[in-house]
Amino acid sequence: GESVGLHLPTLSVQEGDNSIINCAYSNSASDYFIWYKQESGKGPQFIIDIRSNMDKRQGQRVTVLLNKTVKHLSLQIAATQPGDSAVYFCAENSDYKLSFGAGTTVTVRA
Amino acid sequence: DTAVSQTPKYLVTQMGNDKSIKCEQNLGHDTMYWYKQDSKKFLKIMFSYNNKELIINETVPNRFSPKSPDKAHLNLHINSLELGDSAVYFCASSQDFGTASYEQYFGPGTRLTVT
Numbered sequence: 166g167e168s169v170g171l172h173l174p175t176l177s178v179q180e181g182d183n184s185i186i187n188c189a190y191s192n193s194a195s196d197y198f199i200w201y202k203q204e205s206g207k208g209p210q211f212i213i214d215i216r217s218n219m220d221k222r223q224g225q226r227v228t229v230l231l232n233k234t235v236k237h238l239s240l241q242i243a244a245t246q247p248g249d250s251a252v253y254f255c256a257e258n259s260d261y262k263l264s265f266g267a268g269t270t271v272t273v274r275a
Numbered sequence: 276d277t278a279v280s281q282t283p284k285y286l287v288t289q290m291g292n293d294k295s296i297k298c299e300q301n302l303g304h305d306t307m308y309w310y311k312q313d314s315k316k317f318l319k320i321m322f323s324y325n326n327k328e329l330i331i332n333e334t335v336p337n338r339f340s341p342k343s344p345d346k347a348h349l350n351l352h353i354n355s356l357e358l359g360d361s362a363v364y365f366c367a368s369s370q371d372f373g374t375a376s377y378e379q380y381f382g383p384g385t386r387l388t389v390t
Contacts, residue, residue, distance in 0.1 A: 173323065193287075199378070199379075201381075203316075205382055206383075206384075207384070208279075208365050208367075208381030208382050208383050208384050209318070209365070209381045210287065210381070211378050211379070211380070214378065236337070241366050252316055256316065261322065261331070261372060262320050262333075263320065264320075265317070265318040267316065267317050268316045268317070268318075274322070
């Protein structure tokens with residue numbers, strides 16, 4: 166079956182710098198995409214979502230970009246903070262269910 | 276004010292045993308889910324219920340039997356536990372099912388260890 170994948174399993178970033186987490190998806194029929202953050206010992210937490218009819222959406226310190234031509238999704242975190250250290254998952258919605266990628270572990274260096 | 280709660284948080288048991296994990300949501304959502312997260316953090320949907328009716332069953336072995344007594348609860352019963360069942364199990368809920376956008380709220384997870 167088709168699945169969502171992330172380009173890099175780990176990302177180390179200096180506190181205060183911007184982070185970019187990438188995700189490639191393969192199901193062109195997916196109509197909705199979500200980024201989740203999972204801190205150690207906790208369940209995934211919603212960060213931001215985007216529908217397939219958009220190419221950019223901004224939240225508080227986060228921006229999601231969607232490029233349907235190359236089936237690519239990215240999450241940008243501005244001014245990364247120690248509390249941003251977590252595993253980040255992209256997920257796509259198709260056939261009324263979410264399919265998650267493998268996750269990128271972000272470590273923020275002080 | 277926990278939105279989605281699960282019990283127990285940790286479960287250690289031996290192969291062959293039968294165990295249950297309970298989930299409750301107080302968000303008034305119509306749809307609930309069970310996910311399995313393996314040791315590599317890969318998160319995969321197992322089941323989905325909408326208003327107590329099963330809508331997604333992702334080729335999960337029939338040793339796993341979800342039960343939804345009402346739309347606020349979705350329990351997971353596992354028979355004849357195997358080593359490969361060791362994982363973290365997450366319950367989640369969403370307002371609706373089948374719409375183009377619906378945020379899923381996850382519980383804190385239940386870490387199951389089968390020895």
